[in-house]
Amino acid sequence: MSAARQTSSASAAVRSFEAQWQARAADALRPVREQAMQRFLKLGLPSQRDETWRYTDLRALASQSFVDAQHEALGDVQPDAVQSLLDGAPRAATLLMVNGFPSLQPQQAAIDGMEIQSIREMSVRDPAVLLRFLAPASDADQRRWVLLNTALFRDGLYLKITRPLTAPLLILHVATGDGANAVAHPRVIIDACPGSSATIIEHHVAQGAHAPLINSNTHIALARDARLEHYRVFATTAAATHIDSVDIQQDQSSHCKQFTVVLGGGLVRATLEANLRQPGASLDSYSLLVGHENRHVDCVNIVTHGAPRTRSRQTARAIASDHSRVIFNSKVIVNAGAINADSQQSCRGLLLSPTAEIDTRPQLEIHADEVKCAHGATTGRLDPDMLFYMLSRGLDRATAQSLLVYAFLADVLTGMSVTAARSAIENALISQLPDAQLLRKFR
């Protein structure tokens, strides 16, 4: 039962990760990777006794052995079939990542205002830059999957934004493979220079019957006055397990608008850790979590106000139907000295089925008194007063209900400034809701 015992007798999964580690050739990042791996091995996989893993059971996963996912040839994937998020809309570029390996065309390295490089190549040419974004693991680090990613990623994307960019950049992550029990550790580093701005959409899809376990990490560093609108959209298959984390480090007066949208996948664990580490940094986080069929969605947001006058807004909408389970676990930490921090969380859950479940944990940890922090969370059914109002105007029940479901999601959708992405997300989302036909009419 105890955590100690679980780690001492390492699970099959942990042993297989260790084997991967031992088979890796040393690179310039080795010391940081070594620390991360040792720390991971010390911690092992999380159990439900771990407060941030309370609602997600990884025992089935832990009992499996994993091998490195194939470095698939580009010809083996059909991005067109799944590449619907931006449709024909203008974009800066579409970058393809297959099982964590970027396939960069030579001309893509030189988009105006952005440098795009493979992490593997950079680790040979310019490891010092990468090391700026790979902090050594500390004894307090509990982020097991991020540690594992740091130790084991084989390649990835490094994006340096140097100027304000208008058109969005799409990163299409494809998980693919036909052998069972593969694992990939995709890594993306977004380095936004002072005063730059960009929109980056990460779209995660899966192909094939045995998509690998994905343990992805995106590290975002926003320098002074940088602005970023970042999307991560999970649209993988019902068999897929995806563990993803986004870390955001925000410097003075930077602004980040982050959208987490879960529309697919069997088990999706999506973590957001934002550190508002300099004065005036500001974050708007939006989560749209759709539980459908047997999906398990576990979303964790940890926002740390580490400096004065930092601001955060979190808006989460969770819908659970069928046998799904949706978890929204958010924590706002205000450090001592972060005076005039301003934080709001709004989380609403809508349960549409007697066999579904929504778990919500809107947490506050406040160590400063000169702050404004509030949160509100509700879970339940559609508001009966709203429903009655619409019925009393002659709308039929199904229409009224669909309208309310749609309105429920609107708070997140209306925040999206990339209209093509927004409408693609709406389309995908509606198809997973009851009365999809009716909902389409409202658009």
Place this chain on the structure above:
Amino acid sequence: MSSKSQDVEALVGQKYRHGFITDIESDSLPPGLDEDVVAAISKKKLEPQFLLDWRLKAFRHWQTMQEPTWAHVRYKPIDYQDISYYSAPKSPANAPKSLDEVDPKLLETYEKLGIPLHERARLAGVAVDAVFDSVSVATTFKDKLSKAGVIFCSFSDAVRDHPRLVERYLGSVVPTTDNFFAALNSAVFSDGSFVYVPPGVRCPMELSTYFRINAAKTGQFERTLIIADEGASVSYLEGCTAPMRDENQLHAAVVELVALDRAQIKYSTVQNWYPGDENGLGGIYNFVTKRGECRGRDSKISWTQVETGSAITWKYPSCILKGENSIGEFYSVAVANNYQQADTGTKMIHIGRNTRSTIVSKGISAGHAENTYRGLVKILPSAAGARNFTQCDSLLMGSKCAANTFPYMEVKNPTATVEHEASTSKIGEDQLFYCLQRGISAEDAVNMIVSGFCKVVFKELPMEFAVEAQNLLSVSLEGAVG
């Protein structure tokens, strides 16, 4: 800004008022814990076999358990072999038959505490059971209550006089295996209070127990069991104090409430265990399991607590809402000053249809204290139409304290509604200035603002306690605004 704050800081100089030690001969077991100690406690109390077996079962399970670590509190490891598990005032007679036989020093102690065991009790109209260290020393108004059919006595008396009721209900809400501290309590509990209200009876007066830890190096492990039979109702108050000692003392109580059909139980606590000094030395570890079960339909259990004392508080008075239409309530004011740590809240487990719960938590942090609200609202698939409303507000006084809100909302029924609201604030300089400008002293202004913040909870307290709670609050917040 700072000059005003300093005024406020300077104004409250009151110290812990209940920190005296009573010089009284006590009969204690030496420190240490094994099966023999468990058996010795049972033997001293002349218990029937079933209870000894029950204790031993709990003890054996406890030995397999690990002390929990999930709470947001930090303390040095407790050496469970360095605690005396039994300490009773040595009376000339085995047990006092009436107040006249109670050791006069003890009565004096309760006088000092302002707890009316004598004449004043009659005036106040509150029946009191006083527990000194581990043993119930006096219960007032027994006769008047028994005329109404209400049983209100020490737990030991209940074991002797009503063994069948005890056997039936003991551990039926908090099983011996429930958690580390509940298991420990089940093994070694020494005394406590017992209440049974028969069907259809409204208990004619408020019932009250005052707990006092006196002896050094003792733990207090009392057990309270309250049963309201069908259609019965009772209001029960609990107060606690302890002397000032440099070492930490452990208090691990278990309270079980059972409400049958249409029964109502109101349980109020004013907890003022010694909190340690301003440097965090000494104080009580208050690790308590309190749980009520609305077993019958239309029943109601309401917890109200004002928590100002203890070095560490770790308690979650909970309601299991099994009966259809049953209601659970939790109203709490938790104050943590200096180096106090509080991790407190509630659990509302909705099982029955149309069950309702309300949670109102007001946390006040000052000094270097850490105050955590932790609350679980769980709606099971069977709880159609269940509703919960939770409101958690934190007030921070000073920049070195912390306030945490850790709610858990687990909803498995689509017809249920669960709502949670939380806010964090401080006493505004403008509020303070407004009061000062109107000629109100800073001390009064802070008290006014704080009691305004806590008002919704205080109004749930019985009259007798509301005033005491208000006073405690201002004492606890000494030097708090900075």
Place this chain on the structure above:
Amino acid sequence: MATERTILLEINDLTVRVAGKEILKGVNLKVNAGEVHAIMGPNGSGKSTLAQVLAGREDYEVTSGSVSFEGRDLLALPAEERARAGLFLGFQYPVEIPGVNNVYLLKAALNAKRKAAGEPEVDAYDFLALIKQKMKFMQMSEAFLTRGVNEGFSGGEKKRNEVLQMLVLEPKLAILDETDSGLDIDALKVVSKGVNSLRDPKRAVVLVTHYQRLLDYVIPDQVHVLTGGRIVKSGDKSLAQELERRGYDWVLESRVA
């Protein structure tokens, strides 16, 4: 006024419980086409309950009595069918529905009604023209077109919005639950103008109100006093003036006497 009077609404001995408590204790009321009735009474007398029950609120339990609307059993119909049959409730506290567009709701409501009547749906263009005309009549800003249903509206704006909806839906029977409360004098005139524009030999209006004030602008044919869950007195418009002067206690006293 029309010479032939058909009965639009007939309430017989209606008793209603809300959350286990009997609120209406045998209400009788007959409303003919072409008439305006005012139901007055003190707070808590059951006025709003009556309005909500007629509109089909589910958690209000009808324990006995009957209601017929144009000869049909109203109580057998769900709320949306009552609306499509031509019954409109102007809510005392119109709910805010963020995220649902105000105009969209109204268009959906109008088309639901037309569809039920076998009429073709109005297209977006015609509808916009219609609603703009009605909004102008109600002196409402076009900003309302883009907002969520009642979202962020002031009390007076919500009431105007209710009357706007009524004008678009053209109900046979409009029940206006304290549509006059919280209005300043200019808004009251606009709302009254809206109500009066609906007066027609084929329609009827039931005004639920506290005060005589509205009745200076919308002259009722009959005034009823509802108190303690029953209609205890009925009369013509002079009854409202009498009530204004002498208060509700007077009705109760005169009844006892």
